[in-house]
Amino acid sequence: MSVRTNDQILHDRINLPRLVKRLERSVSEEVWSDTSQRDTWIKAQGTLQRIRHARLLLKNVETDDHGVSPASEHRYQRLRATLDHVEEFVVEVEQKAAPPVKRPKPILPSIRPPVTKTVIPVHEIEPVEATLIPTEHPSPIPVPNPDDLIPSSELETLPSEPLVPTLPASSSTTSKITATPTLLQNSRALQEELSEQLALMATQLRRNATHFADSLVKDKSVVETMQEKLEGNFDFMKKERVRLRDFRGKSGGTTCLVIMSILVVLVAFMLMVMVIRVT
Numbered sequence: 001m002s003v004r005t006n007d008q009i010l011h012d013r014i015n016l017p018r019l020v021k022r023l024e025r026s027v028s029e030e031v032w033s034d035t036s037q038r039d040t041w042i043k044a045q046g047t048l049q050r051i052r053h054a055r056l057l058l059k060n061v062e063t064d065d066h067g068v069s070p071a072s073e074h075r076y077q078r079l080r081a082t083l084d085h086v087e088e089f090v091v092e093v094e095q096k097a098a099p100p101v102k103r104p105k106p107i108l109p110s111i112r113p114p115v116t117k118t119v120i121p122v123h124e125i126e127p128v129e130a131t132l133i134p135t136e137h138p139s140p141i142p143v144p145n146p147d148d149l150i151p152s153s154e155l156e157t158l159p160s161e162p163l164v165p166t167l168p169a170s171s172s173t174t175s176k177i178t179a180t181p182t183l184l185q186n187s188r189a190l191q192e193e194l195s196e197q198l199a200l201m202a203t204q205l206r207r208n209a210t211h212f213a214d215s216l217v218k219d220k221s222v223v224e225t226m227q228e229k230l231e232g233n234f235d236f237m238k239k240e241r242v243r244l245r246d247f248r249g250k251s252g253g254t255t256c257l258v259i260m261s262i263l264v265v266l267v268a269f270m271l272m273v274m275v276i277r278v279t
Contacts, residue, residue, distance in 0.1 A: 009064045016057045020079050023050060023086045037097045044094035051087050058083070 026047065032040055058079055065072060 004060070004064065009061075012057050012060050012064075016054065016061055016079065019050065019054045019057065020082055023047065023054065024082055027086050027089050032093050038099065041094060041097040041099060044090050044097060047090045048087070048094065051083055051090065054083055 032043070058076065062068075062076055
């Protein structure tokens with residue numbers, strides 16, 4: 001509990017009767033039914049807050065009053081009764097003017113239900129090998145039957161040219177050859193775009209550096225000008241300080257001379273008045 005000073009105690013003793021009189025006057029003189037219901041409710045809430053503050057002041061004053069006399073006790077009882085009467089009236093007005101309590105619109109119906117993601121079982125997932133394109137494996141060469149072989153005597157009469165033409169290159173090699181120029185074009189276009197962006201960024205960076213350098217030069221000139229002005233003001237103030245010191249010394253001597261002259265004139269005047277009265 002903080003220690004209250006004498007100023008705070010005196011402040012509470014002065015403000016308590018004033019606040020109670022103001023509350024009693026607001027209940028007896030002000031009209032509570034002319035304004036709207038909402039304004040009346042807000043006004044009643046403010047009045048109840050002031051009543052609570054008045055009760056707090058009354059409690060503090062009673063606590064700080066160590067030597068309680070019967071008159072003080074009677075005054076405290078009267079203030080407490082007045083606050084009770086005002087609070088009963090304001091509470092009744094506040095209950096009549098209180099706005100109806102409305103439950104807010106529920107937010108849960110407006111929220112969309114979460115979408116459940118379908119989980120594929122592990123046994124239904126196809127392996128990666130099944131999704132790849134199967135490669136063309138050469139069919140196994142059948143083993144010839146000895147009866148179907150041609151004898152060596154007839155083999156000499158056969159022509160030396162091959163009966164079956166040679167097969168063309170595989171499709172994979174062709175696809176690689178045709179796909180290489182497209183990749184080169186895409187990479188070349190990407191490199192050109194990146195080089196253009198880098199050039200633009202370098203140009204903007206150069207402009208920013210130039211602008212920053214110009215700003216530094218301007219700020220430097222302003223700082224130098226302000227430094228010169230401050231130095232000039234400092235020299236001027238030093239000169240004025242010396243002049244003020246000299247003037248104060250001179251004015252002090254003349255002030256003493258003027259005071260002495262006034263005192264001499266007053267003494268001479270009093271002597272002359274005394275001489276005139278005696279004669």
